[in-house]
Amino acid sequence: MPRKKALIIGINYAGSNHELNGCWNDALNVRDFLVNERGFSPDPSDMVVMTDERKNQGTPFYPTTHNMMAAFQWLSSYNRPGDIVWLSYSGHGGQVRDPDGDRESGFDDTICPVDFERSGQINSDTLHRSIVSPMHPQARLTILFDCCHSGSACELPFVFRPDAQGNVNMVDTVKKGMGLVRAAQGLLEGGFSMNKINDAKMLLGGATDFFNSLRYKGGSSSKVDRDGLAEEKFEEHWETEGKDVWMFSGCRDDQTSADATIAGNATGAMSWAFLRTMREDPNQSYANVLQNTRKVLLNKYSQIPQLSCGGHYDLDQPIVV
Template structure:
């Protein structure tokens, strides 16, 4: 493998089987994406790590395992490489850490063990990517807008009239439910979720709860190649649906929309075009979620998952 020519991916699908939070399309989402990565974008099977909570999975998508897989991918990266992280599963919003630059609720994805991975963790990963390598994060989860902390918003909030009532399941777990679950594990009487995460997961807990406040404030955005395609805005929910065109195969609405975009357009598409076309499909289907794009101005118009020029 020549330097700067690797295409690497971590694909995570969490269905939370046999729980009250169960979803049905998330594992299908990442399996479908794996096929597209290989056939259309030239990824090597050996450089794609797939983590799902399907029965008999050898590696479960716990918080520690997801972060370890992402760490391995970033550690191998060189200038010119293409890195991709696709997450399909639940998302949640958590109260902000009280610091100068954290005045809003923060976004997090919810691994199968509830060891939250926050926007701070993803910002830390992006900051480690070598100059000249691209790192695209594709999150089909609720509250996924802004999942890379402090990344520039290119396509953000929008409103349109809902065209039909959705009977699909939202990919969200309310913060109160996450807190209740963790409290049942720790038996500690506090509403501070950081206390529960640190007690349950120790050094595997999110950096958001392990770093001192002054270091969190200093974790600002540098010029980077981080690209986030989110399934919805920060305050919205993403949908877990049955695709009637796929014979009733369950899927995430955003993941499925992007699959349709790629199928209907054979040439290179910019990150901006992928998000706008996916929005158009979701609107036509009557979904009240608005995919967003967060990245630099240059990367907004850069081709989605095509090799960057060094």
């Protein structure tokens, strides 16, 4: 029989200068949704829940870099045809500069383990190689990332984004070039607009003071520039892998994702919107889920959710979770 397997991560960075409020609740809400409504087993051999609650300190369930990398290996290993696999992450997301010119924004997305100030962020290339590449091609992995700058966090080659009217458009992320670099150059040359100013601020890491403070502390091959952003060199050929991976992310690469309070409870806006959408109609297509999640967020939040895929798949097929 096909197996259902899940890794759920929620990090509040409790007691730090970067504390969030809703990520533990996101993890709990996702767990309840998967167990009570999608037939997942809560047995630790089938479902791993990682949070930085005090009770998890010193255990494999505390989301340090080391423990998260081990959990990614567990999730992506020993999968068989027909298996249904889930990964969700709620926490901080950041960016490091990409020198290769193959990212739309000029940056690689990252996620931040609880010990990121000591051990560094986990960049998008590492996430892809650790999670997506080892997956069995006939096992389906669904990813939900509720964090800032998450649009390309796993470097899936085909990205779909809904507009305000619900139309879903594909964004070509395979060797697209650095559009925002050109915008910044236009600003420097005097042909500026408010959009270009915002693009230039993002390009220079100026979205918030928090993201300016993020530093990648990886291996000796990392080179840090004057902005404090590390350069990671890699070559992408993800479009040839054809892995059955579907990722819902809370925002575009250049956006932040809201840590919200909804109905009196702290939660990530994307996690709340996605779960609400799935509960309203469990049998929607991937395109419908993306459109309806966008609709839920539209009136209160500026972030635009995205759907990324390991191949150029039919978005009208029913979602499998």
